Structures are given as C-alpha cells and as structure tokens.
Amino acid sequence: MKPLNNPEGLEKCPFMGTRVGGAIGTGPQNDDWWPNRLQVELLHQEQPAANPLSDENYKELFNKIDFQQLKQDIKALLLESKDWWPADYANYGPQMIRMAWHSAGTYRIADGRGGAGQAMQRFAPINSWWDNGNTDKSRRLLWPIKKKYGSALSWADLIVLAGNCGLEIMNFPTFGFGGGRRDAWEPDRSTYWGPEFWNGKPVDQVPASANHKGHPDEMVHNNLRWQGSPKEAYFDLENPLAASHQALIYVNPEGPANNGDPHDSAREIRESFARMAMGDEETVALIAGGHAFGKSHGMVAPDKIGAAPEAAPIHAQGFGWHNPVGSGNGANTMTNGIEGSWTQNPTQWDNTYLENLLGHDWKKVESPAGATQWTPVDPNAPKTPDAHIAGQMNNLMMMTSDIALKVDPEYRKICEKFLNDFDYFTDAFSRAWYKLTHRDMGPKERYLGPEVPADNMIWQDPRPDRKYDLIDESDVATLKQQLLDSGLTVSALVSAAWSAASVYRHSDKRGGANGARIGLEPQNNWEMNRPEELSRVLQTLRDIQSKFNSQQTGNKQVSLADLIVLGGCVAVEKAARDAGVSVTVPFTPGRVDTTLELTDVESFNWLKPVSDGFKNYHNDKVGYRVPPERIFLDRAQLLTLTAPEWTVLVGGLRVLEQNYDYAKHGVFTERPGQLTNDFFQVLTSMDYEWVPQDQREMLFNINERNGGATRYTATRCDLIFGSNAQLRNIAEVYAADDAQERFVHDFVAAWNKVMMLDRYDVKDE
Template structure:
C-alpha cells in the first residue's frame, strides 16, 4: 500500500525512467479535428489574463503621467547607444520608426484586424515574422521607459509614440499623436493571416526549404493569390493584405525575390490599398520612411538563429541571434538588404527621391545574397557607415523603391513631391498619422495633448451632441408611435439591427451612431433589405420631424437614436406577444452624420456573409465554411458563445432573414420572441437531411412521416451540431429556458446597439435603462 501511494508521501510524482513531453507538446484538438469550429476563440484575452486587474482604467492612468517628461525620455533614448545593441549612426530613431510602422502596418481594411491597437507585435506569430526581424530589440530598448511609467502608458501607445518622437528627433514635424490603445495580454488566435501555416522558424528553416535562389522566402505566394501574374484575373485572397506570409506589405526584392520593379509596383498598389492607403499616401509613406536609417543584410539568413518564439531560454526572450562577429552593429542581419538610401540617414530631407530620380540604378547583391540596387554613376554621393568611423558606402535602393520610379502613376506623385518638399512633408505627416491611428476608430477615443484638431474622413466623424436628449416619457411616446406605423416589429428590428450590426471591434468602425444606414453605401446593401429599409426610414423621418417640431427648448431626437429606439420597441412587442413583458434598455445621445463625412471605404464593411440573417454575398468565393465566417462575425461584435447563441436564435424567430426566406425559421409564430428555434434545433423528432452534396442547405424532416417541416443553413444548425454551442442551445430549449432567452436576448441586443457609443465610455457595455 505504501508504494501505491508514494506520490502522496513526499516522493517525486514523476517517477519512472522516462518523463513525457511538456504540456502542449502532445497532439491537440486541432491536430485530431482540424475542421472543428473553434468557438473558444470568442473568449480570447480574458480579464483573468490582465495583470492590471479587471477594473483598471487606462484613461485615468494615462492622465496622471507627465507626458512631456515621457517624450523627453524618449528623445534622450534616440540619441543614446547601449553595448548589447548599438544604435546605427548614434541614433535609435530609424529603428523605432520601423518598429512603429510594422506595429501599425498589419492593419487591413477588409476586416479591420491588425494594426497597432493592442500591441500585438509583442506576441506570436507577429513577433516572429521574418519581416519583423529585430523589432524585439527596439521594444527591449524601450523597456526602461515602460518600466518607469508602468501602467500609465500602454505598450501599444508607447511603440507608436516612440516612432513619432523618432521622427521629431530627426527634424520632421508630425501631424499629431493620440493615445488610447489598450494592450492585449495574450496572443491573437482568431485572426486569419493566410493559408500557408506558420512554424515559428526563419524562412530558410521551413521544412520544405527556401525557394530556389531566394533565401528570404518561406513559401510561395501562390497559396494566397489566384490566377496568373500576367492574366486579367490575378487577385489576393480576402481578407489578407500582405503579399505573402510573414510580411507587413511586400517583398522588398520584388515578388518571389524576382527583382522586377513593375511587378513590385503591382504588389505595392494591391497591398497598400488593402491597408486603406491610396497611391499618394503609399508613395508618401515609402519615400518618407526611407528618408531615415538603413537596411541590414550583413550576414546570410541561414546563419541566423530562430525567431523569438523558437529561441532558447538563454536568449532572454530575444530572437534572431547572430553568430557572426559581434552579432550586431555592422554585423546586423534583418531583411538581407544592406545599406542606406540617403547620405544623411538621420535627417529629414528629400534626398531619397532626389537620388532615386537623379541616378540610374543597376541590380547587385547584398552580402547576404539579397537583390538590391546601386547607382551606375561612380560619382554618386556615398553614405557614411552606421558603425565604422570614416568608412563610406554606396547608396542602396530596393526593388520596391525602383518601382516608384518605373510605375507611371507612382512616378507622377514622386515628381510632385520632388517639386514641392513642403507638400511632400505634409503628405507624409498625414499618411503616417493615418497609418498609426487607422485602427483606433472615432477621434473621441483619442487621448493626450497632441491629438490633431482636424477631423479626417477615415476617422468616421460624427457631429458632437448639440441638443437635449429625450427623457423617459418621450421614449415611451416615441416607442408607441413607431409601433403605430403598421410596419411591424420585424421591419423595425431589421432596420435597427442593420444600423448597429456592421460594427467591428477590430478597428472600431461601423455601428448605429451617425445613422449611416441612411447613406450610401449602406442603404443599398442587399443584406439590409433596402426596399423595406426605405419604408422604415421614411416613416421614422416623419416621426422625427413631428416630434422635433413639437418641442420647445433644445430637445430633439436624432435619426440615429430613433432607428435604435424603434428596434427596441419592436423587440419589446415581440416579447409581449410571447407572453413576457420586458423593457429593452435605451441610452440616447447618438447624432446623425452626413454623406460628406462618410468615407468611401465604408463599402469594405459590407458583409460577405452574415449568419444572423442567412446572407451570403453572391460574388464571393469562400475558402472556409459559412459557420467559420459566422464565428468571425460574432468575434467582431465582441460576443461570447452564449451571447452569440441567444442573439442568433432570437433573430431567427424574429423573421430576420435578409431575403424573407424561411431557412432557420423554426416556428409557426414568426416575429414573436419565442424559444421555438432552440426547441426544434435540439429535438430528435427531426432528421437533418442535406439538400445536395454541397451540404449547405438542409431539410428538417419529420422522423415519423418523412415530411419536410423546416429548412435550414449550416449557420442555423451549427448551434445544435457543435458540442460547445449545443450546451448553450439546450439551456434555452429547456422548459424553463424561454424567459432566460428573452432576457439574455435583450441584454445582448443592447450590447450590440451600444458597441460604438464611445461617447458614454463605461456605460457602453452595461445594461442601462432610463425608461
């Protein structure tokens, strides 16, 4: 008996001759079931992971720091150098610009993911992309400053601010800086970065080996590109933006390292457009960024150690250990290209464009074997070595630089910048501001003394509240007027849902505030039932005009508020029809924006698929299942698994299919907020039969008679088929589940209506009622 209980008697519990692998080294769920719907992705970055605590208020903490002292500390850092990672040219500015640029440059407009907003450059996989080589050193150099100011400055704000201060340190006037980025506390497991997979190794260490003749590539770009480069159809998979895995934008040596400037220009235009930049902004960013610093390619890639996520413990959390020479300074290896673009790499000037156009350039190779370009003129100016006193080096251009000269549209912009340096400086300042703030959402979220006064179209401006808001008695009367229109609860609910549900938390765009549902392009989206929507808007505009005209003083109701309020009235009516009285919370204060203040990029918020309304864009081909896209939509709405389930099941019985179809309408009382959807979904009285081999649509046939009682999509049935979601569905399907469903539906409805209410901050995410 003593031997049987040795582990409880002080003996080592890992007895035996062999100890198994560490936790996580064994095959995981994704190994055994790679197509499993990962519902747990809705519960990323939980409050329990936040070392600052559940109730930490970053705005309050930031307001207490000495902002000018922080900037001075950063300024002092730029002009310093440490032994373990010496600064190029005695200035850390260029590498801080690169760190900030790469932190923000992951942003993509298709789904709003990426960007600097949560400091994701600190975590895998981004921290180990080969294009982010040695950004870990920049963050480590910032650590003493982060340590000094602690929770008063987030990592995500500090990285961007360091880039701004670096620019100012080298003579550039920035457009401004807005703080307000709140750090994540764990790696992002939800964002789809491409089909190639990720192994955490440097490109040359990939199991399949590098592409022939190009050591800096890990995989071919063909996995994310469709068609042939010279064909009419050649497109990058949505929502991706980078030209291939592990890159921020494009390969600086040209596509597949082919050294072709024209093909490089095509990739530049596509990837920068996917990151919300037009041609002028693109040229400004490249020409402005390359005015500073140098590229590093002193050592072949196959001699460099693993990226941070694969590095040994002795590396102290840093990656890309370099065994050559000192491993840094003149021996630094980053992207494989070696040299500087200008004679004065720590000074803001127009030398980059001047040199690009003044000289003819010819291909050569870096010490690491990468394609780069040098001036054909032997008398071209030279640039000082970053570390060896007295040594002068040839100027360098990348294939992606030569592309700006060879592409006709880019060339025209370059010539404009060459002719007017002040215009170029302003264009770069604005483009940099957009790059580093694009994912922050409305300007009301910005903090600090350097927020630019100017309202910019990409910030989705909404007028400030300029009137007294409605009170409880007004709200009750307006709800009654909305229901008296005879439009029906489903129509009112549909308009409100369409107005609010395009919100995406990735870049804080969309939502009901501003009432952009009235404006192009949203008022014409098929998913929003435009014919019905037009009737609802006409009726509500009449109610608004009548109410506002009858008021004395400054009290008004905006269309943005009235659309949401009408939806709330519709939900309350649908619940009463099901026998449950409930008050849907409503917080007034939204304002109406204009078409002039609606950026054309709002078209990117058009759903390609919306499982809530069983919508699939007819011209979009998917490389993943509809339910996976539905999960992604739920994540962008910040829903938990129970919230997602309650909302989806409630909207189905409320007759919210985009086309008025019957898929998922598991009830004989459409428009009534019952739990019928879940009762049918969990019942064994029906057999789910695919309508064809695609298994996209299903018949629910009576098990006894074989009669088709209902039809459904995968996005309907996933709540009964997925193990995690079914557990929630069963709660609502139970005999005591109806009231629970109604109250949970009301709570999550209110949450979605409030997601973009940054003007009320803490109140946005809690149920409030003034009724």
C-alpha cells in the first residue's frame, strides 16, 4: 500500500526533499517559507571557487592567440555540415548569427544587465527560453573550436566572433570585433527577467494572470508597467525589461500576443528596441540585416517538441527541445514555429530582403506548425530554395514583425532609404551589429584583439586620451592641503566624490568617476547629487585645478576627475582623524576629463537611479512596487560589493551625512562629520524601539524605551541592516566596543574599491 504522503511510492532523497526514482521536484525552500527575505547572498555570486580558470590571466592568453588562424578555423567549421544537426543551405553562418544576436540581445539599457559579456546563454533561465530554441545545438557545433583554444578563448568571445565569421563568409563586411569577455561559471541569480512561468513554453500558453498587460502608447519611461489598454495585451513585461514578454529576446514575431497585427507589432518593436538602446534606424538595420540570411523553422507542431534543456532528461546531456518527428532536424526542424526564408539568396549579403518586403503585397497564412506568417499575394513572386531538399523551391516568407517595418511610417522611410542606398544600409547594419554585440563591454580599454576599430562610438562613453604627465606624491600632498583649506565641508567633498563614482554599474561597465561626467549634463543636475552644493564644490575644485595647472612648468596636470576623487579621500581622512583614527586613503591618479560632445546625454540619463539607498533617495513618482531595500541590494550588486562592504559603507556614509536631501534619517550620531561606528551602535542597541511613522512603513522613529522620546529617524534602507539576519550579524561586528579602528579601515578599503571600479586603464578585468 502506498503511503498517503507519497502516492507514487517514490523514495525520498534526504537532501531538500528531492524525490528519487521518478519526477524531479523539491520541497519548500527558504524563499518559499520567507518570500520577503532580502537575498543578501546575491552579493556573493561569481566566487573564485566556482571558476576553474581563476588562476589564469585571460587578457594574456587571448592576446597570444593567432587571431587570423582562429577565424579561419571558425569559418571552415561553419561550412562543414554535420549529420547530427545538418546545416541549412550547407552553411551554419545564419545559425551562428542568430546565436550571437540572441546572446547579445538580452541587454537592456535601464540597468545594463544582459548582453553577451559572460555567455549567460549557457545557463538557466536563458538557455531554456523558448526564443532560444536550438541555440544549444549552435554552441555544441562550436565545441571543436572551444576545445582547441581552451582557456585562451571564452565562450562569450567565441559566440560573438562566430556570429561575425558567419556574416563574413556570406560576404558581409563587419565593422570590427573586440575580445575580452569573461565567462560566467554559474547562473545569474540576481537579474530579474520577469515572472518565471515559462516552463519552456511560449507565454501564450501561460495563464493571462501571469502577465503584465498594457499598451505601448500609454507607456511612460520608468513606470512599472503600461497604464491602461485600448486593446488586448501588447507589452507584457514591466519596465525595465526589454523583451515584450518573458522568454523572448525582443518581440513576438507573430505580433503581440500572436495577434498578427503589424501596426501593433511596430509599436512593440519600437519600445522593445528602445529599451535595448537602439534607435529607429538601428532597429531597422538589425532586423533587415539579420533577416537577409538564413531561414526560420516551423515544420512541427509545438506540442510535439520536448522539454527545454534545463528540464530535459539526463541522457539528453544538455540538449533540449527534442523533436521526435522524422529526423528531428534538417527538413523537420522546429524552432519558433514560423517556416521559410525571407530571400532568394539566404547565404549571400544583398538587398533582396527589402526588395521583397517593399516590392510585394503580403497575405497571412499558417505555417506547418500553425504559426501566423505572411506569403506574397502574387503566385508568380520569386521563390526561395529549400534549405535541405535539392531542387525544391518554396514561397518567400515574412513575419508579422517584418511587415511592421513596411506599415509603420517612420520605419518605412528608413527601409526605403536603405533600399535606395545599399552601401549606406550595409554600413548602418555593420555599425548596429557592432553596437549590439559590444554594447555591454564598457570602455574600449577592455577590448582585445587586432580588429578593434579605431573609431570611438558615443555609446562607449568615450574619454579623451591623457596627453599630460601624472601628478606625483608631492603634488598629491600639496593638493590635499589646498582641499583642506578650501572651506569645503567633509560632507560636501564626500558627496561629490561618491556621487561621481557610485553611479558605476558593473553590468555594462558604464559610469564611474573617470571622465568627470559628474560635472556635465545630465549627471550634474540629478536631484540625488545635491546639484546646488555640487555646483559650488565643482567650481572650487576647478579653481584649485586651474591654479595648480598654471603653476606647472612641465607637462604635469591634474584632471578635475582626479581632484573630485582626491577631495573625497581627503574628507574621509579628516573624518577618521577627527574620530581618533589616523588613516591614509589610497589614491591612484590618471583619470581624465571628458566633454559634453562625447556624452550621449539621453543614454547616460538611464544611469540615474530610481532609488539609491546609499543616499536614502527613493523616487516614489516612479511607482515601483519593489521595496527600497531590494533596489538597494541591487545597487550594491551593481557596485560588486560584498555584504560586509555594503554594510560598512552605509554606516560610514550615514555619519558623514550623505542623505541626498540633508535629512537626518539614519544619521545615528551626535558627532556628524566624524567617521565613527555610531550608526551600528545605535542600530544594535536595545535602549531604543523602532516605530513606523505610518502604515506605509517607509519612515520610522527611533524612540527611547525609557520615556518614549524620539531620538532619531530612519528609513527602510537604514533599518534593513538591523532587520536582515545576515546584515545584522555584520552590523554587530562594527558595533562592538573594540570595532572603531576596524570599521574605519574597512570603510576606507570599500571606499577605495568604489573609487577604482571604472579604472580599466590600470586594472585587468
């Protein structure tokens, strides 16, 4: 007789309730029991212990590769069809273009996450999104190349380079290639891709209640979701997510919610690609250029296709989407359900995609898999060769997302411009592809290899080359004294330096103090940067800079960027000294000043935080339903901080009065401006009780238990360090009676880390 709590009669694994001998499942986890728990452990991903190559210097290894031989090896492989996964048209080029596109295409401008930088396409959830169907085969086809070059060539670089080689063997002139991407060695657990209801299935098979509904016409940047909807379900995922719904890279090729409406598809495309940092011309170039090659696959009904890689049986060995029909590949291939090619020459770079799109009328039909697609109305329209059956000719195909480029007035103008000037179109696609595949790599200092273009792209946040000698220790000492004598307060100097450096985000390596963009639009006017005070600080620093530089007889100069950081270092040293601890804050000169002409103001404005717990800033107008402390954790993760570094920085910044609006929330000290551990001593003291000011529980009073007088006030971003178990244990370290010196030294180390995050000119990352 089967026990009632185990009706299948399966054995139970002693770990985590996993069943053995049948369907795999797990019992409730920590996050199931405690869904509001702040997952501080997300700060400790990418540990060296997970990386089998942590002892290697990737830059040195990559630079030793015979790059031209590497490309020859890739190109030769792309023209050798394998029986286990036959190449369409005997050419794997289009397949590799799709893989590279989908690897890079997860990038989103709002938080810089996604992109090709770590080859996250190898891990869940991305490796099992239905839109990435059969990219597992593409990577496995490349294994001989990866095997040959080993640790000298990351998967992340290989995936993008294979896409470039695929374009080149079909006579497309690529703009360039920069290596230097480092592989991840574990899934990314910190990036929110949307509700994970996919289970390897298209979202149209998911209950409607699981999606965020709304219409693009009603969207305002930084709102949580679309507001209102004159039609059914267009943009399903909330901002800042870039795809139109979960498990997609960009948009549904059949139109929003499979509705087959090109006008709706155009609106969806525009918003999705804008969230990917692409303008209209770049969007058309990418779609028209990418669809000049290869074909789409839809020969088998989706309900016949097996589970995605993460849910596939162990004997599949990492392969997913098993197709039981016929050979399961070649002429029977199933990927997105749409079947056919866009052009008469699917392995040749030409302009026939646009000629076909604009030169024919199109009607809706169904693919063999039942998906909506389009075919020419004219039965005498040109045909396209079958990818696997010699001599067979098929009708041309367009997707709803293709027809969108024809019916949208602005997109159509661009299509016509490209059609009438093929060279211009070629250049536009070349540049857009380069941007797509390199957008998340950060400054050009990180690019490796002989094909890095000399051009500086505005999306790379370029900075001028330094053409002067660096200041030395004697100069630093002189400048420190001038800063101390300037009349600027500790709080003001710290604020300027922290505001400059802490906008950095490791996701796409943008932001940071280098370049002194804190003195330019738009960053100098962000409300969380105390713009009026910042203006006074910058003017004083410019006066010091001008005086110092004018007194130099040689080629030695100090940049404003260096002076901003040095001012913060001086202020921290003074604050520590006033608290009884003598310490020298590290300072590495070499930053340069960029210009407004080298700043893409609209793009850079996306780096403005909607919430920044370091400054107790939270923009309620945005309408985020996520608690501020969760966004704070996200900010810490983007700065690559560990939990101790995050904790010690907050404790120090609070007593140094860094709240954006000069409020006293979290300033748990009677000695503001001194680098004391008072924040932690008050936070952990049982002499106080913590009382919400209202039902929203965003602000709190810190009341004396004896008498009830309010001594301090706090935000959620203050109290989380006493509430969360992991953070509280760290806070207690710094609250101890013997912890003052440890606190100061740990604060200085974390401070220096943040100041140096963008210094790719002197560090190897």
